[in-house]
Amino acid sequence: TKTSQVLNTDIRDLFKNDGRLVEDEFLGELFARLVRTDMGAGPAGRIRDDVATKFRGRKVEMEDILATIRDQVEAMLTQESAELSMADEGPTVILVVGVNGSGKTTSIAKLANRLTQEGNRVVLGAGDTFRAAAVEQLTIWSQRIGCEIVTGKPESDPASVAFATVQKAVDDNFDVAIVDTAGRLQTQTHLMQQLDKIRRVIGKPVPSAPHEVLLVLDATAGQNAISQARGFSEAAGCTGIVLSKLDGSAKGGVVIPIREQFELPVKFIGLGEGIDDMAAFDAPMFSQALFSDSLGKPE
Amino acid sequence: MFESLSDGLQSAFKSLRGKGKLTEANMRDGLKLVEQSMLEADVSYSVVQSFMQHVTEKATGRRVLMSLRPGEELVKIVYDELVEILGPVDSSLHLKSDGITVIMMCGLQGSGKTTTCGKLSQLLKEENIKPLLVAADLQRPAAIEQLRVIGRQLDVPVYAEDGASDPVKVCQAGVKQAQQEGARVVILDTAGRLAIDKELMDQLARIDKRVKPDQVYLVVDGMTGQDAVNSAGAFNEALELDGVVMTKLDGDARGGALLSVKHVTGVPIKFIGTGEHFDALEPFRPEGMTGRILQMGDMVAAAREA
Numbered sequence A: 001t002k003t004s005q006v007l008n009t010d011i012r013d014l015f016k017n018d019g020r021l022v023e024d025e026f027l028g029e030l031f032a033r034l035v036r037t038d039m040g041a042g043p044a045g046r047i048r049d050d051v052a053t054k055f056r057g058r059k060v061e062m063e064d065i066l067a068t069i070r071d072q073v074e075a076m077l078t079q080e081s082a083e084l085s086m087a088d089e090g091p092t093v094i095l096v097v098g099v100n101g102s103g104k105t106t107s108i109a110k111l112a113n114r115l116t117q118e119g120n121r122v123v124l125g126a127g128d129t130f131r132a133a134a135v136e137q138l139t140i141w142s143q144r145i146g147c148e149i150v151t152g153k154p155e156s157d158p159a160s161v162a163f164a165t166v167q168k169a170v171d172d173n174f175d176v177a178i179v180d181t182a183g184r185l186q187t188q189t190h191l192m193q194q195l196d197k198i199r200r201v202i203g204k205p206v207p208s209a210p211h212e213v214l215l216v217l218d219a220t221a222g223q224n225a226i227s228q229a230r231g232f233s234e235a236a237g238c239t240g241i242v243l244s245k246l247d248g249s250a251k252g253g254v255v256i257p258i259r260e261q262f263e264l265p266v267k268f269i270g271l272g273e274g275i276d277d278m279a280a281f282d283a284p285m286f287s288q289a290l291f292s293d294s295l296g297k298p299e
Numbered sequence B: 001m002f003e004s005l006s007d008g009l010q011s012a013f014k015s016l017r018g019k020g021k022l023t024e025a026n027m028r029d030g031l032k033l034v035e036q037s038m039l040e041a042d043v044s045y046s047v048v049q050s051f052m053q054h055v056t057e058k059a060t061g062r063r064v065l066m067s068l069r070p071g072e073e074l075v076k077i078v079y080d081e082l083v084e085i086l087g088p089v090d091s092s093l094h095l096k097s098d099g100i101t102v103i104m105m106c107g108l109q110g111s112g113k114t115t116t117c118g119k120l121s122q123l124l125k126e127e128n129i130k131p132l133l134v135a136a137d138l139q140r141p142a143a144i145e146q147l148r149v150i151g152r153q154l155d156v157p158v159y160a161e162d163g164a165s166d167p168v169k170v171c172q173a174g175v176k177q178a179q180q181e182g183a184r185v186v187i188l189d190t191a192g193r194l195a196i197d198k199e200l201m202d203q204l205a206r207i208d209k210r211v212k213p214d215q216v217y218l219v220v221d222g223m224t225g226q227d228a229v230n231s232a233g234a235f236n237e238a239l240e241l242d243g244v245v246m247t248k249l250d251g252d253a254r255g256g257a258l259l260s261v262k263h264v265t266g267v268p269i270k271f272i273g274t275g276e277h278f279d280a281l282e283p284f285r286p287e288g289m290t291g292r293i294l295q296m297g298d299m300v301a302a303a304r305e306a
């Protein structure tokens, strides 16, 4: 493969005419390409320095170098299982959290649709009782999917809606309950504590719940996503990431340092505003897209 | 991050001590740290590059004032430059003295457009100016209802057509409605869209062309990363923006994307959003934002200790 060719390049390459000399300009360009993915200046600098150590003064192709980096990213992001953890018996309970506008409600709709199509009976919990028309938004999705929804009054306690949803899932033998929450910033201590309360409350009808706490990250986000992953993991015990809005020109490279620091697996990616625009996370595909113009299409 | 930046700056500034002039060589380490700090704040790579070049040119050969240490001098140059780039301040909505002023909000999905429509209405109401909101997002489920709820909460009229499919017509009808109701400002809440979505960008350009809003504001999420240059550039190309609002700055995002947006659009930054409530809108202040992007309070302190 190309990868092993690059890794096995040796001093003889100096005498080859093709390729580019690895010197400051090349390394600067590489650094720029890496930073643009939002992986952060730290990781980008480490990768650049690593390339400098191995290849400085030799001739290589930028594409080959990027290919080895892709392979490294892929290896790092490959997870044992990107599957949802399901309850051994009784309903599986999924809690969905994240900052304002990241794509929680839409991701829930996509997930519910997916699970319904796989033959599960799904009930949604409209746990965002704060934002204007958040309940209506999720209700419309539930109608389109044809699944049940539990709602509370505006401004009512989100924990009680979450409880009612999970209780209904138990009483009526649903397979999956997915609970929406209002967007919040990880720095808002009291709102983060509310997530802990929701967690505890849904553990009453189903002691093993929640089986998943999915953090929805906007792929457009930069380095603040690291702080989001930290804050939400601490407050809500996240078990996985949904990386939304990957259909845009943003790369979502920030999941690389997040994965390094928190070992949170990316489970799904969002690829649009429609109900079917969600895919299971695929490390090779993601890595491939990191340095290309659009998903899967090399530059 | 901050620990190392602070430590790093101290040692970088130490090597500057006692030198009479700033040179490329004696500033190198300090500038590297500034560069890294800006990247960590999500300023786009290309924007950081041109900024660093600019600052280096500006600073090179500058005599260090007796009252300042070399490190402080460098920090001051960086700070002043950023303040200048992010300015000038213009938080005016440029309302017409007579007739209706139409303001259009646009931006990526979930950036905070609809909420900011509410905040602007609140601002106008405080000035005894009557606004009318137009529900031109026909895309997102319950987007119309969201605007209606906001209208009810603020006691501001909302023009909406359930089941409509052409936002251009809705906007035109909304402006007519404003004339009948005697509203002075019309705020158009458009659907979120990706800058690379040609069809939806064309739709936005069509609204722009047919409804001719007086002010077009791009609403940018304060947490945005490197892609800000691409998206802001595309919106500006399609619409000729008049201003920018950056939202969600009540958290710990450093908001460096604002520098990228300013760099590619050149339009004034109008307001920052600092919360979900309608009063959480502040006129933009370049000094505050510069301090935030650079964690400057800390950097100034670091320079002083060196």
Ligand SMILES: Nc1nc2c(ncn2[C@@H]2O[C@H](COP(=O)(O)OP(=O)(O)OP(=O)(O)O)[C@@H](O)[C@H]2O)c(=O)[nH]1
Binding pocket: A098, A099, A100, A101, A102, A103, A104, A105, A106, A107, A128, A131, A134, A181, A182, A183, A184, A216, A244, A245, A246, A247, A248, A269, A270, A271, A272, A273, A277, B109, B110, B140, B192, B194
């Ligand atoms: N292009 C694109 N848009 C998306 C995607 N996921 C969500 N969106 C859009 O992003 C916007 C915000 O999505 P929501 O699902 O309402 O986000 P949220 O996190 O529930 O927002 P709050 O409840 O207000 O915090 C909507 O306009 C969605 O249609 C995606 O994968 N791609």
Ligand SMILES: Nc1nc2c(ncn2[C@@H]2O[C@H](COP(=O)(O)OP(=O)(O)OP(=O)(O)O)[C@@H](O)[C@H]2O)c(=O)[nH]1
Binding pocket: A100, A101, A131, A183, A185, B107, B108, B109, B110, B111, B112, B113, B114, B115, B116, B137, B140, B143, B190, B191, B192, B193, B219, B247, B248, B249, B250, B272, B273, B274, B275, B276, B280
């Ligand atoms: N913390 C905080 N949240 C904000 C701010 N501005 C908006 N939000 C929240 O961000 C989320 C998205 O806001 P919207 O106004 O619905 O965003 P939008 O751009 O209209 O979204 P679409 O119409 O789906 O594209 C909501 O949860 C808002 O309450 C802000 O300044 N700070």
Ligand SMILES: [Mg+2]
Binding pocket: A104, A105, A106, A128, A134, A180, A181, A182, A183
């Ligand atoms: Mg929501």
Ligand SMILES: [Mg+2]
Binding pocket: B113, B114, B115, B137, B143, B189, B190, B191, B192
């Ligand atoms: Mg909206």
